[in-house]
Amino acid sequence: MCSSSPPSLARCTWRELTINLHAYLVLGAIVFTIGLFGVLTRRNAVGILLAIELMLNAVNINLVSFARFRADLAGIVFALFTIAITVAEVAVGLAIVIVIFRVRKTVEADHLDLLRG
Amino acid sequence: MTGEAVAFGVVAVVIVAASLAVVLTPNLFHAVIYLAVALVATGIVFLLLESPFLFGVQLLLYAGGVVTLAVFAIMLTERLVGERIAQTNRYIANGAIVCAAVLAAVLGFLAGGPGVPAPAATGDVTPAIGRALAGAFALPFELLGVLLLAALLGALHLARADD
Numbered sequence: 001m002c003s004s005s006p007p008s009l010a011r012c013t014w015r016e017l018t019i020n021l022h023a024y025l026v027l028g029a030i031v032f033t034i035g036l037f038g039v040l041t042r043r044n045a046v047g048i049l050l051a052i053e054l055m056l057n058a059v060n061i062n063l064v065s066f067a068r069f070r071a072d073l074a075g076i077v078f079a080l081f082t083i084a085i086t087v088a089e090v091a092v093g094l095a096i097v098i099v100i101f102r103v104r105k106t107v108e109a110d111h112l113d114l115l116r117g
Numbered sequence: 118m119t120g121e122a123v124a125f126g127v128v129a130v131v132i133v134a135a136s137l138a139v140v141l142t143p144n145l146f147h148a149v150i151y152l153a154v155a156l157v158a159t160g161i162v163f164l165l166l167e168s169p170f171l172f173g174v175q176l177l178l179y180a181g182g183v184v185t186l187a188v189f190a191i192m193l194t195e196r197l198v199g200e201r202i203a204q205t206n207r208y209i210a211n212g213a214i215v216c217a218a219v220l221a222a223v224l225g226f227l228a229g230g231p232g233v234p235a236p237a238a239t240g241d242v243t244p245a246i247g248r249a250l251a252g253a254f255a256l257p258f259e260l261l262g263v264l265l266l267a268a269l270l271g272a273l274h275l276a277r278a279d280d
Binding site for chain 2: 019020021022023024025026027029030031032033034035036037038040041042043044047049050051053054057060061064065067068069070071073074076077079080081083084085086087088089090091092094095096097098099101107110
């Protein structure tokens, strides 16, 4: 990593102490995987939505860390769009959950098998 | 610089612990609280990445809006049914295997990549974000407004009483 900028050895040792991009990406991967686990194992539709929030959140960590480390503003703007779209998705998703509850009297994913043949 | 490393370590541990609690706790109300903790901690990660504007957006929209909506949904679905909603997980072993495989694949991919050193801090990027939203990203920004309006009307239509 230090060979990329040979001029200053002092900044190189300074960088060794800082967090590099990998740390943020690993954090994002771990949070994404935890969210995936929640989506796969939760029985309640609201719980599944919460786990999806975790996965989207992990994606935001990746977007912002790439924006910071590549000094590119597009990542931050994209994270802004992701956050807004996520909020819209949650509003509609929870409304759908409430409608499902009104119709089926349950929000358990296992019981929502109307389309099963 | 080591201060940043320490702060990142603490925040990362908080995020991972809170995320695990979100997917594992039996009580959905507690899950929402832990989700709020994880989202606020993620906002602090945005602060560490020098995006204070995103930190504010994260607090307002995620930790404020999403958590409030989820609490309302849980109260509505739990109150009406008269009994606690199902709280246990299923297929834990299968889910753990799939997730471990995904995590191993992603980490293996990351391990092969080159380390990227942090560029020098550019200061507050909020004005630049504003210019980008009004300039290069103006069309997606407007479309976002349309999407939010559609989501608002759609959620209202779906959730209103049938009468």
